Amino acid sequence: MNNLRILLVDDEPDVLDFLSFNLQKEGYEVYTASEGREAVQMAKKVSPNLILLDVMMPEMDGIEACKEIRTLPECKDTLIVFLTARTEDYSQIAGLDAGADDYISKPIKPRVLVSRIKALLRRRFQSETDTSIFDVGGGIKINKENYSVKVDNKEISLPKKEFELLYLLASKPGKVFTREDILHKIWGEDVVVGDRTIDVHIRKLRQKLGDEVIKTLKGIGYKFEF
Amino acid sequence: MNNLRILLVDDEPDVLDFLSFNLQKEGYEVYTASEGREAVQMAKKVSPNLILLDVMMPEMDGIEACKEIRTLPECKDTLIVFLTARTEDYSQIAGLDAGADDYISKPIKPRVLVSRIKALLRRRFQSETDTSIFDVGGGIKINKENYSVKVDNKEISLPKKEFELLYLLASKPGKVFTREDILHKIWGEDVVVGDRTIDVHIRKLRQKLGDEVIKTLKGIGYKFEF
DNA sequence: CTTTGACTTAACAATTAATTAACAACTTAA
DNA sequence: TTAAGTTGTTAATTAATTGTTAAGTCAAAG
Numbered sequence: 001m002n003n004l005r006i007l008l009v010d011d012e013p014d015v016l017d018f019l020s021f022n023l024q025k026e027g028y029e030v031y032t033a034s035e036g037r038e039a040v041q042m043a044k045k046v047s048p049n050l051i052l053l054d055v056m057m058p059e060m061d062g063i064e065a066c067k068e069i070r071t072l073p074e075c076k077d078t079l080i081v082f083l084t085a086r087t088e089d090y091s092q093i094a095g096l097d098a099g100a101d102d103y104i105s106k107p108i109k110p111r112v113l114v115s116r117i118k119a120l121l122r123r124r125f126q127s128e129t130d131t132s133i134f135d136v137g138g139g140i141k142i143n144k145e146n147y148s149v150k151v152d153n154k155e156i157s158l159p160k161k162e163f164e165l166l167y168l169l170a171s172k173p174g175k176v177f178t179r180e181d182i183l184h185k186i187w188g189e190d191v192v193v194g195d196r197t198i199d200v201h202i203r204k205l206r207q208k209l210g211d212e213v214i215k216t217l218k219g220i221g222y223k224f225e226f
Numbered sequence: 227m228n229n230l231r232i233l234l235v236d237d238e239p240d241v242l243d244f245l246s247f248n249l250q251k252e253g254y255e256v257y258t259a260s261e262g263r264e265a266v267q268m269a270k271k272v273s274p275n276l277i278l279l280d281v282m283m284p285e286m287d288g289i290e291a292c293k294e295i296r297t298l299p300e301c302k303d304t305l306i307v308f309l310t311a312r313t314e315d316y317s318q319i320a321g322l323d324a325g326a327d328d329y330i331s332k333p334i335k336p337r338v339l340v341s342r343i344k345a346l347l348r349r350r351f352q353s354e355t356d357t358s359i360f361d362v363g364g365g366i367k368i369n370k371e372n373y374s375v376k377v378d379n380k381e382i383s384l385p386k387k388e389f390e391l392l393y394l395l396a397s398k399p400g401k402v403f404t405r406e407d408i409l410h411k412i413w414g415e416d417v418v419v420g421d422r423t424i425d426v427h428i429r430k431l432r433q434k435l436g437d438e439v440i441k442t443l444k445g446i447g448y449k450f451e452f
Numbered sequence: 453c454t455t456t457g458a459c460t461t462a463a464c465a466a467t468t469a470a471t472t473a474a475c476a477a478c479t480t481a482a
Numbered sequence: 483t484t485a486a487g488t489t490g491t492t493a494a495t496t497a498a499t500t501g502t503t504a505a506g507t508c509a510a511a512g
Contacts, residue, residue, distance in 0.1 A: 071341045073252075146402045147446050159499055160445035197501055199459060218458055218509085385488050423490055425470060444469055444498055 003029045003153075004121055007048040009039040009065065010083065011057045015106075019052065022110040023117070027153040036060025040068045047074040050121055053100070054083045066100055079120055136170040138213050138226025149209075156208055161186065165201050169214060169224035178221040198222075230347055231255045233274040235265040235291065236309065237283045245278065245339070252340055253379040262286025266294045273300040276347055279326070280309045292326055305346055362396040364439050364452025375435075382434055387412065391427050395440060395450035404447035424448075 006028045010016050013034070020030045031046050033039040037060050043051060051069065055062040062082060069075050082103035102120060104113065135141045141150040147163055149156055158166065164186050169177060182198055183191060202222060206214055215223050232254045236242050239260070246256045257272050259265040261283050269277060277295065281288040288308060295301050306326045328346060330339065361367045367376040373389050375382055384392065390412050395403060408424055409417050428448060432440055441449050 073341055073344060146400050146449060147443055148400075157443070160443075161500065193501065194503090196459090196503080200461085200501075203460065203462095216459070387489065419490065420492090422470085422492075426472085426490075429471065442470070445500095 003027060004050070004125065005029045005031065005046055005048040006117070007039065007042055007046065007051045008032045009034070009036070009042075009051065009057070009062070010054040011035055012054075015054075018110070019113070022114060026114055026118070027150070036062065036065035036068075039065045040072075043069045043078070044072050044074050048078055049125060050079040050081060050117060051075075052081050052083055052104075052117075056085070081117070081120065136173060136224070136226075140170070140209060140213065140226070142167060142170060151209055158205075158208065162201055162205055162208075166205055166209070166224075169222060173224050173226065176217055176221050176223045181221065230276070231257065231272055231274040232343070233265065233268055233272065233277045234258045235260070235262070235268075235277065235283070235288070236280040237261055238280075241280070248340055249343070251379070252344070253376065262288065262291035262294075265291045266298075269295045269301050269304070270298050274304055276305040276307065276343060277301075278307050278309055278330075278343075282310075307343070307346065362399060362450070362452070366396070366435060366439065366452070368393060368396055377435055384431075384434065388427055388431055388434075391424075392431055392435070392450075395448060399450050399452065402443055402447050402449045407447065 006023055008016055008019050008023075008030060009032070010019070011034050016032050016034070020032060023030050031042055031048065033042045035057050039051070039053065040060075042048075053062045053066060057065075066080055066082070069078070069080065079102070080100045082100050083106055084103055085106055102116075104116060134144075139152045143149070144167065147158070147160075149158055149163070149166065165182070168182065168185055177185075179195060179198055183193070187193055202214055202216075213224060213226055215225055217223065232249055234242055234245050234249075234256060235258070236245075237260050242258050242260070246258060249256050257268055257274065259268045263286050265277070265279065266286075268274075279288045279292060283291075292306050292308070295304070295306065305328070307328045307330055308326050309330055328342070330342060360370075365378045369375070370393065373384070373386070375384055375389070375392065391408070394408065394411055403411075405421060405424055409419070413419055428440060428442075439450060439452055441451055443449065
């Protein structure tokens with residue numbers, strides 16, 4: 001939904017698969033094209049936040065494609081990054097000239113690739129890659145700012161109490177919260193809700209997050225752990 | 227109302243239709259004429275911001291028309307762009323001499339045409355095609371400068387409060403604004419309006435923008451998302 | 453193998469929050 | 483001054499959430 005979109009363009013299906021896999025794992029929405037003309041069309045259609053563009057391709061090469069993409073109004077904020085074989089060093093100059101924002105030499109380790117892409121996107125789209133998001137592990141990310149939770153990169157929305165409960169537990173993974181702790185922190189000092197109320201909220205969270213992340217300690221309380 | 231006006235002049239109805247379609251899609255107000263004399267009259271009447279003028283036409287050709295239009299007081303700020311077949315290179319000289327601001331060779335891809343036109347208009351009419359317009363997604367564009375909003379390129383006008391509310395929410399898509407946030411930011415620190423007031427304004431916005439873009443988070447607040 | 457205490461679960465009730473329509477009070481422009 | 487539009491209020495309705503109850507599990511202890 002509010003994900004950043006990346007368009008991959010390369011004529012080798014293997015490379016496409018490989019990059020695609022690694023970027024999707026990071027939560028990006030990934031689109032692919034295998035040659036320049038297709039790339040331009042895709043770019044127009046999905047208006048990606050970043051395009052990873054192989055320089056050497058049959059038909060229309062990366063440089064040409066880049067120039068065309070730069071003229072698209074849909075892509076005025078799009079970052080364009082060239083993928084070049086290490087030897088093709090001319091592409092640095094030609095590419096940046098054609099309107100590219102950066103270039104990356106192949107071969108590259110996925111981690112390095114991902115971190116460079118993240119850095120570029122952060123610089124350009126800071127507001128979307130926000131501070132108050134934190135990854136609590138177990139595939140769960142909590143964003144305090146917009147009261148939203150991502151589970152395996154799928155956004156789910158929680159009602160207030162459930163969110164607060166999750167937030168409390170997840171903010172100190174591993175720590176055990178007694179029922180009393182939880183009542184005081186979430187319902188306040190002078191509440192009169194029954195004990196079962198907590199259980200029920202825990203259950204609702206488990207329904208949404210999966211049964212593993214919140215653990216019960218009989219007679220003691222609950223903890224978040226992954 | 228505050229749209230930029232473009233006058234298309236060409237003797238081939240097909241070309242006229244084609245360009246007209248592509249430019250209207252971008253939100254311009256498009257007028258057409260099929261020959262020079264008609265073009266001059268139209269120009270006088272609608273005082274367009276830009277005229278796209280085919281060079282080769284029966285009766286009065288583009289160059290003649292251009293010269294006449296340049297004498298009209300209604301068109302002193304009008305940009306005139308010639309459309310020329312790629313071969314007619316003399317037109318570059320003659321055209322620019324006659325008072326044209328640019329020329330574009332046919333055939334041309336609509337995207338390229340549109341982006342060149344946009345660039346020209348932006349340069350000349352910066353104030354209207356301004357930085358403070360931003361496309362917040364979901365087919366909604368907000369122009370802070372003249373308090374106007376476009377939904378799917380249809381301009382709708384919002385009363386002040388509604389505009390401010392939309393602007394606040396849309397300026398940080400995804401972020402949740404609590405009722406308190408909203409009250410403070412829009413009504414000021416020492417407000418005395420009831421809570422339901424916000425709801426009512428939200429409802430009015432939803433009536434105008436569609437129900438999807440503003441989301442409710444019960445017990446928390448509202449957020450803009452597309 | 454029953455009992456017991458502690459948690460889970462489903463169904464439902466109570467509560468709280470938001471939507472909506474109708475309208476009143478203000479503002480502005482004609 | 484009227485008319486039109488904007489802004490804020492209220493009250494009825496609708497919807498979602500939060501909380502309760504009671505039956506059901508499960509594991510450890512007797």
